[in-house]
Amino acid sequence: MQTKAIQETPTRLMTLDELRSTVLPLFLTPIPCSATLRRWFNVAKIPRLKSNPCAMRGGGPVRYSVAHVENYFKKHARVSK
Numbered sequence: 001m002q003t004k005a006i007q008e009t010p011t012r013l014m015t016l017d018e019l020r021s022t023v024l025p026l027f028l029t030p031i032p033c034s035a036t037l038r039r040w041f042n043v044a045k046i047p048r049l050k051s052n053p054c055a056m057r058g059g060g061p062v063r064y065s066v067a068h069v070e071n072y073f074k075k076h077a078r079v080s081k
Contacts, residue, residue: 015062024037
């Protein structure tokens with residue numbers, strides 16, 4: 001059985017859309033909707049960052065720690081044949 005080598009991405013933080021297009025296809029097919037991923041990441045306590053967390057509304061896009069997302073899916077993803 002051959003598996004693709006998972007290469008660590010040099011980016012430290014990515015938005016959910018960036019994760020869905022670059023990192024998550026290595027682990028999941030099909031990729032769940034953003035709401036589901038957001039719930040999974042909240043339950044797993046994956047660190048996230050907003051560009052302006054003190055803003056009354058908005059504050060910019062939420063960025064998630066890529067290393068923590070990769071580690072989460074390395075531990076929880078099942079390898080299919």
